[in-house]
Amino acid sequence: MEFDLTDDQRQIQEAVRAFSAAEVAPYASKWDEEQRLPPEIYQKLGGLGLMGMTVPEDHGGAGVDFISSILAIEELAYAHGSLALSVAAHNSLACGQIEASGTPEQKAKFLVPLASGRKLGAWALTESVSGSDAAGMRSTAVPARGGWELNGSKQFTTNGAAADLYVIMVKTDPAAGSHGITAFIVERGTPGLTVGKKEDKLGMRASDTVSLTLDHVHVPSENLLGQPGHGxxxxxxxxxxxxxxxxxxxxxxxxxxxxxxxxxxxxxxxxxxxxxxxxxxxxxxxxxxxxxxxxxxxxxxxxxxxxxxxxxxxxxxxxxxxxxxxxxxxxxxxxxxxxxxxxxxxxxxxxxxxxxxxxxxxxxxxxxxxxxxxxxxxxxxxx
Ligand SMILES: Cc1cc2nc3c(=O)[nH]c(=O)nc-3n(C[C@H](O)[C@H](O)[C@H](O)COP(=O)(O)OP(=O)(O)OC[C@H]3O[C@@H](n4cnc5c(N)ncnc54)[C@H](O)[C@@H]3O)c2cc1C
CATH class of the missing domain: 1.20.140.10 (Butyryl-CoA Dehydrogenase, subunit A, domain 3)
Known part of the structure; x- marks a missing residue:
């Protein structure tokens, strides 16, 4: 079994280590105290390719391998856990699901700005009634006006306060249990989507964690992500x-x-x-x-x-x-x-x-x- 990193993986590790030492570590305690990450940091991370690490270059990402992306998260966490958490949620969850399940149009419209660091993504599965038992969620979507109408709420959404778009899992066929859950892309500012207050947490304090309320949120059908029931x-x-x-x-x-x-x-x-x-x-x-x-x-x-x-x-x-x-x-x-x-x-x-x-x-x-x-x-x- 080969344990050595490749030259490319080592280079990425060293680049993120140097960036973190210069641009993150000196401010980590301040950001933790203030319970916020400055928005500019995402643009800097985007410039390094860290906001769409495994996203192919033609979709605005860096196109690096998965091992490199994990090494990068490790280096960010060495400097600041909160930043690593927010970057990981953006990359592996929000970008990741659009990259894996999105249509070419969804990738062009939503993934490119996310992967370049111009926009921030969040991913909402958990609800107040369903954490470990995530399939026990109660939020729903029903067909309405040429699209879908989402109702319910989400809990503990990382990046939710600052995000520009949300990948949200809801039930489209409640009788089908875990096979009746569908993912949707919901843009910030969509009427009926309300972002709750930031949770006051023990740790990871600079990474925001919020609840979301979905009150008759109308989402166009082209924002349905992946196959219905496959969310x-x-x-x-x-x-x-x-x-x-x-x-x-x-x-x-x-x-x-x-x-x-x-x-x-x-x-x-x-x-x-x-x-x-x-x-x-x-x-x-x-x-x-x-x-x-x-x-x-x-x-x-x-x-x-x-x-x-x-x-x-x-x-x-x-x-x-x-x-x-x-x-x-x-x-x-x-x-x-x-x-x-x-x-x-x-x-x-x-x-x-x-x-x-x-x-x-x-x-x-x-x-x-x-x-x-x-x-x-x-x-x-x-x-
Ligand atoms: C800072 C933070 C960020 C988060 N970010 C996100 C996010 O971006 N998106 C998102 O969707 N979610 C997010 N979460 C939610 C997170 O994934 C859940 O908190 C986690 O899955 C646990 O769910 P719960 O909190 O409801 O605990 P519960 O499921 O209520 O569990 C409580 C306790 O019971 C135990 N337990 C539950 N079921 C079983 C079982 N079958 N057998 C044995 N023990 C069991 C658990 O292990 C735990 O110890 C975040 C949470 C936090 C704290």
Whole structure:
């Protein structure tokens, strides 16, 4: 098995690392405090090709491979979890579903401005009544006036406050369960679409998360995305890819926390010795580094399977499960190594810890990943 990155992948990784160090890391605490990302950052990211990473160049994207896109998310997360989350949701969910299921006209009209960074996308599956059980959604669309009329609400929509367009999943045939869900593209400003207030979150505070209300929202028939009744299946395919991105995000946050902890352990002295000389601290560093490397391998394997279009739902779930839980342990240990100073805002580790907490929840909780993994194993087990 080949573990080395290609020259292209390494170049993208280095370019995003340099960009993040110069344009993101210095402002990360400020943006977190203000609970907002400046709109200009998306134009800069667009200039680097990071707003349509895997979107082909003829649709305004960078056309890079999936592994490169995950490496980029990891590098953004190293500098700022919130930015990585917003960029990941825009890329893998909103752009991703239009890229995978859109008509040529939809791609020309909606994907090109998204992929170039001129517009921001959001993706709305979750509702207040349906999170893990996403197919239990209640929002509906019925044919009306040469198009469709959407009613209902969505919960926890990343980028929802700032987005220019939304990919929204609703039921078009409630009796058909998960096979009666259809995706629609809804543009910001469409009458009846109301964006709720930003959630006041524990972490990822600069990435906005909002509810959406759909009150007799009329959508033209050309905005129906994919096949009617296929929206949930298409959404699950997005989540397979998105979960690898969350894994990369957790690794980026974990690496940032570990680097901060190693630096701090080398400089802080207690009992006349540096913290780094205590075996208890060394073991935390060793465990963290090992878990991050293991997470990286799982994430790269899942990304590699994805980009070769091989079956990988189980592997994506494993990568997300392990990387997000490892990210949490690593950021927790980093905070512990900082002692009381880790608990205050001025040291960045408390932000890494808060941001990492999301990774075991968003795009399917750890419990749901375990369920997906176990189901795949049991289904294929020999009698
Ligand atoms: C910051 C943030 C950003 C988000 N962004 C988006 C977005 O852009 N678009 C979008 O559509 N959604 C988004 N989400 C929603 C996210 O995907 C859901 O929060 C997540 O899937 C869990 O759903 P829930 O919160 O309703 O929890 P619930 O489903 O109510 O789960 C509560 C608890 O019960 C457990 N549980 C549920 N069912 C089972 C089961 N069968 N077996 C064992 N345990 C179970 C869960 O693991 C969890 O521990 C976001 C959420 C957050 C917090």
């Amino acid at each position: 949930f299946i298409d959404a699950l395919a997005r989540l397979d890819r998105g979960r690898v991105g969350i894994g990369g995000m957790a690794i980026g946050l974990g690496r940032a926390a570990l680097d901060a902890a190693v630096a701090y352990a080398g400089q802080r002295e207690q009992f006349g010795q540096s913290l780094a000389s205590f075996q208890a601290i060394q073991w935390m560093i060793a465990d963290s580094a090992t878990e991050l490397e293991a997470a990286q391998l799982l994430v790269l394997r899942a990304a590699s399977l994805q980009q070769r279009s091989l079956p990988c739902t189980k592997e994506c779930a494993m990568a997300k499960l392990f990387a997000s839980e490892a990210g949490l342990r690593v950021t927790d240990r980093a905070l512990q190594i900082h002692g009381g100073y880790g608990y205050i805002r001025e040291t960045r580790v408390e932000r890494y810890f808060r941001d990492a907490r999301l990774c075991t929840i968003g795009e399917g909780t750890s419990e749901i990943q375990r369920l997906v993994i176990a189901r795949r194993i049991l289904e294929t087990a020999r009698p």
